[in-house]
Amino acid sequence: MAEHSLLSIKDLRVDLMSIRGIVYALDGVNLELGEGLIHGLVGESGCGKSMTARSILRLHDGKRSRMSGEILFEGKNLLSLSEREMQDVRGKQISMIFQDPMNSLNPLYTIGEQISETVRRHEKCGKTAAKARTLQLLGKVGINPPDRRYRQYPFELSGGLQQRVMIAMASACRPKLLIADEPTTALDVTIQAHVLELIHSLSGEMGMSVLLITHNFGIVAEVCDRVSVMYAGRIVETADTRDIFRHPAHPYTKALIESIPKAGTGEEYLPTIPGTPPELFERDPGCPYRDRCPRAGEACKVRPMDERIVTAKELATEQLQGIEAGHTVACWQAAQAR
Amino acid sequence: MFRYVLKRIVQMILIVLAASVLIFVMVRVTPSDPIASMTKGKRISQETREALVRQYHLDKSQPEQYLIWIKNAIRGDLGDSFEKKQPVTTLIADRLPTTLQIVLMSSILALLLSIPIGVLCAVHMNSAVDRILSSVTLILVASPVFLTGIVLSLIFAMKLRWFPSFGTGKTFVENLRYLFLPSLALAFSMVALIARITRSNMIEQLHSGYAQAAVAKGMPRRTVIWKHCFKNALIPVITVASIQIGTMVVGAVLVENVFALGGIGDVLISSIKSSDYPVVQGITLLLVVLFALINLIVDIVYAWIDPRIRLE
Amino acid sequence: MNKDKYSLFGHRPMIKTRRRKEGRLFTVPMVISLVILLTVIFACIFAPLISPYSPTEQNLPDSLALPSMRHLLGADKVGRDLLTRLFYGGRTTLLSAIGVVAFSVVVGVPLGLAAGYYGGIADVVIGRVCDLVLSFPSLLLAFVFVAGFGRSMANAVIALGIVYLPMLIRLVRSLTLIEKNKTYVEAAGSIGYSDARILFFHILPNCVSSIISQITLDLAYAILDLASLSFLGLGVQPPTADWGAMLDEGRNFLLQNPLLALAPGIAIILTVVALNLFSDGLHQYFEPLQRELPSFDKVEKRAGKKKEAVYG
Numbered sequence: 001m002a003e004h005s006l007l008s009i010k011d012l013r014v015d016l017m018s019i020r021g022i023v024y025a026l027d028g029v030n031l032e033l034g035e036g037l038i039h040g041l042v043g044e045s046g047c048g049k050s051m052t053a054r055s056i057l058r059l060h061d062g063k064r065s066r067m068s069g070e071i072l073f074e075g076k077n078l079l080s081l082s083e084r085e086m087q088d089v090r091g092k093q094i095s096m097i098f099q100d101p102m103n104s105l106n107p108l109y110t111i112g113e114q115i116s117e118t119v120r121r122h123e124k125c126g127k128t129a130a131k132a133r134t135l136q137l138l139g140k141v142g143i144n145p146p147d148r149r150y151r152q153y154p155f156e157l158s159g160g161l162q163q164r165v166m167i168a169m170a171s172a173c174r175p176k177l178l179i180a181d182e183p184t185t186a187l188d189v190t191i192q193a194h195v196l197e198l199i200h201s202l203s204g205e206m207g208m209s210v211l212l213i214t215h216n217f218g219i220v221a222e223v224c225d226r227v228s229v230m231y232a233g234r235i236v237e238t239a240d241t242r243d244i245f246r247h248p249a250h251p252y253t254k255a256l257i258e259s260i261p262k263a264g265t266g267e268e269y270l271p272t273i274p275g276t277p278p279e280l281f282e283r284d285p286g287c288p289y290r291d292r293c294p295r296a297g298e299a300c301k302v303r304p305m306d307e308r309i310v311t312a313k314e315l316a317t318e319q320l321q322g323i324e325a326g327h328t329v330a331c332w333q334a335a336q337a338r
Numbered sequence: 339m340f341r342y343v344l345k346r347i348v349q350m351i352l353i354v355l356a357a358s359v360l361i362f363v364m365v366r367v368t369p370s371d372p373i374a375s376m377t378k379g380k381r382i383s384q385e386t387r388e389a390l391v392r393q394y395h396l397d398k399s400q401p402e403q404y405l406i407w408i409k410n411a412i413r414g415d416l417g418d419s420f421e422k423k424q425p426v427t428t429l430i431a432d433r434l435p436t437t438l439q440i441v442l443m444s445s446i447l448a449l450l451l452s453i454p455i456g457v458l459c460a461v462h463m464n465s466a467v468d469r470i471l472s473s474v475t476l477i478l479v480a481s482p483v484f485l486t487g488i489v490l491s492l493i494f495a496m497k498l499r500w501f502p503s504f505g506t507g508k509t510f511v512e513n514l515r516y517l518f519l520p521s522l523a524l525a526f527s528m529v530a531l532i533a534r535i536t537r538s539n540m541i542e543q544l545h546s547g548y549a550q551a552a553v554a555k556g557m558p559r560r561t562v563i564w565k566h567c568f569k570n571a572l573i574p575v576i577t578v579a580s581i582q583i584g585t586m587v588v589g590a591v592l593v594e595n596v597f598a599l600g601g602i603g604d605v606l607i608s609s610i611k612s613s614d615y616p617v618v619q620g621i622t623l624l625l626v627v628l629f630a631l632i633n634l635i636v637d638i639v640y641a642w643i644d645p646r647i648r649l650e
Numbered sequence: 651m652n653k654d655k656y657s658l659f660g661h662r663p664m665i666k667t668r669r670r671k672e673g674r675l676f677t678v679p680m681v682i683s684l685v686i687l688l689t690v691i692f693a694c695i696f697a698p699l700i701s702p703y704s705p706t707e708q709n710l711p712d713s714l715a716l717p718s719m720r721h722l723l724g725a726d727k728v729g730r731d732l733l734t735r736l737f738y739g740g741r742t743t744l745l746s747a748i749g750v751v752a753f754s755v756v757v758g759v760p761l762g763l764a765a766g767y768y769g770g771i772a773d774v775v776i777g778r779v780c781d782l783v784l785s786f787p788s789l790l791l792a793f794v795f796v797a798g799f800g801r802s803m804a805n806a807v808i809a810l811g812i813v814y815l816p817m818l819i820r821l822v823r824s825l826t827l828i829e830k831n832k833t834y835v836e837a838a839g840s841i842g843y844s845d846a847r848i849l850f851f852h853i854l855p856n857c858v859s860s861i862i863s864q865i866t867l868d869l870a871y872a873i874l875d876l877a878s879l880s881f882l883g884l885g886v887q888p889p890t891a892d893w894g895a896m897l898d899e900g901r902n903f904l905l906q907n908p909l910l911a912l913a914p915g916i917a918i919i920l921t922v923v924a925l926n927l928f929s930d931g932l933h934q935y936f937e938p939l940q941r942e943l944p945s946f947d948k949v950e951k952r953a954g955k956k957k958e959a960v961y962g
Contacts, residue, residue, distance in 0.1 A: 017943045022950070057554050063464075066946055083559075091556030098554075103547030108569050108644060118555045153645040169555060357785045364798040480870070480922035482877050482894070485915040488901050492908065584787030592878055596901075607882050610797040618797050622790060629787040 006209050007033040007056070007094075007177060012069035014048075014055055024280045025051050027233040027288075029069075033177065038203055038210040040220040040241070042256070043230035047277065049213045050099075052230070053179045056211075057090055074176070092122040095170035099182040101162035105154035111165045112138075112150030115172060122173045137168040141198060160191035164198065171202055178203070179211045184219070196223055217260050221245065226326075229253045232277050232288035239327040249329040251293045287331070299332040339641060339648050346637045350630045357626045358411070362404045365615050365622075394420075394616075407619065416620035421612055426620035430602055434624075436506055437601035439513055440521050440590045445583050447525035448532060453575070455529070456536025460571075461563060463541055471533075479530030483589045487523035487596035494519060504598040520593040527589060528582045535578045536571060543567035573644060580636040584629045675935045683927035690921050694744055697737035705730065705738035706889045716907055724907050726899065732910060735891060736917055742892040743918075746807050746885075747872035751865050753811030754818050759861070761815075762822025763849045767830055773823075780816035788813065789875060796884045803892075806885040810875055814868055821864055825857035863932040870925035877918055893918050 014026040026048050033039050041049050054060060056071055058078065071078040078089065090096075098104045106114060115137060116130035123130070131150070138146035141164045154162055163183060170178055180199060184192035200223045203210050212224060220227050220241060228238040229252065237250040248254040255273045275292040278284060290296040382390075391397050394417075395406050407417065416426035455475065459468040478486070495503030507516045543549060544567050552562045591603030602621055609617035641648040676684075693700065709729035717724045723732040765776040783791060795809035829835060830853065838848045877894030879885035886892045891899070893914040900910030 015946065017946060017949070019943065022946060059550055059553060064943060087556050087558055089556070090554055096551075096554040098547060098551060100547060104551040106548040106552070106566050106570070107646060109566075110645075117557070121556055121558075153649070155646050156649070166551070353781055353785045356782050360782060361794055364794050367798045476923055476926055477919060480874075480919045480926065481915065482874050482881070482897070482918055484878070484881050484901075485897060485911075485918070488897075488904070488911055488915075492904055496904075581784075581788075585789075587787045588789040588793075592881065595882060606793065607884070610793060610884065611801070613797075615797075618794065622786075622794050625787060625790055626785055630785060 005032045006035045006074065007031075007211075008070075008072040009052070009056070010070040010072070012052070012055060012067070012071060014051055014060070014065060014067050016060075017064045021281050024283050025233055026055065027280070027283065029230075029233070029235055031228060031235060031238070033209055033211060034226065035176075035209055036203070036207050037225040038200065038212055038223055040224035040227035041211060041213045041230060042215065042217060042220055042227060044215060044277065047230045048233040049215075049230055050181050051233075053096065053181050053211060053213055056177075056179060057094060057096055058086055088122075091118055091170075091175070092173045093175050094177045094179065095173070095175045096179040096181065097163070097166040097170050097183050100186045101159060101166050102154065102186075104166055105162060107154055110151050110153055111157070112152075115165065115169045118169050118172045133172070134168075137172055138165075141165075141168040141171075141202075142194075143168070158191075159187050160195060163187060163191075163195050167195070167198060167202070171206065171208065174206055175208060177209045177211065179213070181213045182215070183212075185214075192219075199223070217257060229256065232284075233280055234288060234330065236289065236331065237327075237329045243327055247327075249327065249334040250289075250331045251295050251333065252289050289331075293333075295333045297333065342641055342647065343638060346634055350634050354623075354627055354630050355408075358408055358623055359404065361619055361622050361626070362407065365619055366400060366403075394418075411620075411623060416623070417616040419609070419614055419617050421609070421614045421617075426616050429605055429617060430621060430624060433600060433602045433605060435510075436513070436517070436599055437587070437590050437594065437603060439510065440517050440524065440593065440599070440601065441583065441586045443514070443517055443521035444524035444528070444586055444589075445579075447521055448528040448582070448586075449579065451525065452529040452532035453536055456533040456575075457540055457563070457568065459533065459537040460540030460544060463537075468537075472537075475530035475533050478526040481527070483523055483527045483592045484596050486526050487520060487593050490519045490523050491597065506599050517599070520590075520597045520599060523596075524586055524589045524593050528586065532575065532579055532582060536575050539571035539574050540567060543571045546570070569643065573640065576636055576639060576643075580632055583632055587625050587628065675931065677931060677934075679927045680931035683924040683931065686920055686924035687928065690740060690917070690924075691744070693737050694740040697734070697741060701731070701734040701737055703731040703734040705735050705891075717909065723909050723913050726910055727903065732913055735896060736893075736913055739892045739896050739914060740917060740921075742803065742886055742890060743873055743876060743894070744921075746803055746876050746892065747869050749807040750810040750814060750872040750876070751869050753808060754814040754868065755861075755865060757811070758815045758818035759822050759854070762819040763826050763853065765819065766823040766826025767845070767849055767853070776819060776823075780819055783812060783816045786813075789878060792875070792879065793884065796879070801884055801887060803880075803886045803890070806876060806879045810872055810879075813875075814872070818861075818864065818868070822857060822861065825860055826853055829853045829856050859932065859936040863929045863936070866925055866929035866932065870922045870929070873918060873922055873925075 009029055009031040012026055012029040016023045016025050029052055041052065043049050055067060056078065067079060069079070073089070073094065078086065081089065105111065112131070112134055116134040119125065119130040119133050120127070135146040135150060138149055143149045143161060143164050157165065183199065184195050187195060196219060199210060202208065214220065224241045226238065227241050227244050228235045229250065230236065231252050237244065237248070237253045244253060245257060248257050258271045259273065261270055273292055278288055278291065287300040290300040293300065395403050410417065414427065418425055419429060422429065455471050459471050462468050491503050494500045501519050502516055505516065507513045549562055549567050552566050590601060591606060594601040594603040595607070605617060606621045707730070711729060723736070725731055726735065761776050765773040791813050792806065792809035795812070796805050799805045835848060835852060838852050876885055876892065877897065880892050880894030881898045883898070886895050896914040897911050900914065903910050
């Protein structure tokens, strides 16, 4: 990749203890996030998108999970920081917004208090300064009039406004990275676009990278610079947004893109992907997608798969022409086809 | 906010009135001869008998008797005791301070012990601390108040002689010592329940979305626990605590009995046994009113904590 | 059949085996509680077979005998064997407690279901009646009930049953409200099942786990509250005795033989602790958030052993 990478996840594994046994939720995730880019993370529910996001901030219940691998943020490994050092990273350098803004705001405090609390925590400033900053932030995310809204409680705001509050809170300390975990899923369709636009413009304005988690390829097409596709706890393909729509290399990515409804094509049926993702109670030595993959062969069953980078040199040959540098795919068949 | 409180007060008055009907009906449900309990079976002349019947309005119909009772009760007159021939209010007035002090002291002790225990257990869920504290409180709740009282008095009053084993002092301050063991016994029986509710609600709040969001924005663990989660967990805890304080009024009856304190509990029980209806009715009504007042205060505290109630 | 279903989609079934659940129902506290409960129940049922003495027959030469081979726990003031009386007292206590809970379940569950399912006027009326009962702090209503209807164990049981009603009704109501809106209820309604069938065969089974854990707890409280009533002389009447009444008798001889008070007390504590543990165990099992899970090492060790067994 050309850009200097802000965040680099290497071979991240997360195991969870559940009432049905150990779940190998993330099984070797590798991800590079460029500075100032909006990076989409796509996949169906339960594939580990949110898990990846939560891992970056180390939000898992320590007793019921364990992590290994590396998460390098500006060169330092977040997994080896102490809890106290981590607290200084959270909200200051990396912040996060969640799917359901209603549940993410404390019902008993005014939104003003909840934002300025964050400012006070990280900027080490007094109450008045924090309040001034908060009012400014509220105006910036389009919550008007700020001074009246400052005194309101979460239940007095609509879902869209609540999510704007979350965004104001998350961008309060000008973090380098914003993790947005399905920020629009719980909102009305009409409001979704506004919220996405807000994230997009803030990212540009503040030079903030965004890791945008979604199950919706439409959103990716709209706002993302790059995108990674996840399946069953692994990242199967990463590419620039334009490339992935033009030349999806992984069979799963292809199937996902084919199953996006298109207006005016006159087709009666939307293609679907048969089967369900595997349950992650055992470490799968093969490709997790092979049970649903039309192109699966012997190779997929036995050998563990590594991320394979299709370099520009390799691309010059045969079928995958047109795929640009920085396109990685984790699939034997795609690699062979080249 | 004002309308909310007003609504609560109206509701409270209605419920107390309904309760007063229930008390009256239940106490008088079985036909018995009140005169017999007044005279303790002694023979009396017909004239005396008729005078007594008139004095206690026993010649009137039941609904009329109820109306007379409740009208006087609102004016602060609860009638006269059958047995002791004294106004019920006088009987109560002498003894109420003791009972109230026990309830007050044990409420404070119970809250001071149980809430920190509950939070500690929630934060260290399933750890050794959690297990030990939970077991101790469990044994305390399983022990009937009077047994705890007896054991405490056996150890600290009879053997060690740190506290008096029975009776009351003359002033509030003196009573802090006299009533300590009874209050402790009573508090112990409440600790487990309040601690348990605190624990389970704290666990729920610690796993909530806003707790996670608070962690994600870099709040220190102490702030997440005490500022964010605790305040939310407090709402159900207050509900249970208020019911528990009501229970303490009854629990006070038991410890008064064990420590021979002569509070209103003693009077209530002995008048139940001797069918002294005006006293039973009067004390019960008083306790119901007290309980309703506690609930009213709790409702106001709710509104104070929770903006969703305050602003709607 | 199953095979066909999968071959339709041309891929292998994903869930091959029913996996064992982590975190067992029969944890250590659960086993302890079951052992205690079974022992107590066994001793109470077979009291006449185990014990050579009569619980009521007086034997003055043995008055206040200390523990010996003849009387394992000693004898009371009129020479009755304490252990024997403990067994028989347990019978009364347990049967009455079960009576209390049975009463509140039989009346409360249908009312709660109706209030939750139908809403409207039924809900309002049931809710108001609950409020009325709850306006009396805990046992006070039972006191008044006993004052009116007379002192006896049967009345104490009914009175406590009424006191326990509102909590159970509210629990069942809130569970019903949650279940009512689920798809399976709609489905059952859409194929024309009667309300009664939906309520008792569809909604109720889904609420049963919470209800059971609640009534186990109620059973524990019933034991304590009945003991309180008997201790105050408002419950069981002589010559029958339950644990509460025995405690009341025994406390007069604390210095001669403390066991007379402590033994029934300990019996109460053990039974109540066991019931609490049982209820907690059920609750934790059904509430995965609070269930204690084994460590990673433990699970992997177990899995490793299994594999070794297969290969070796």
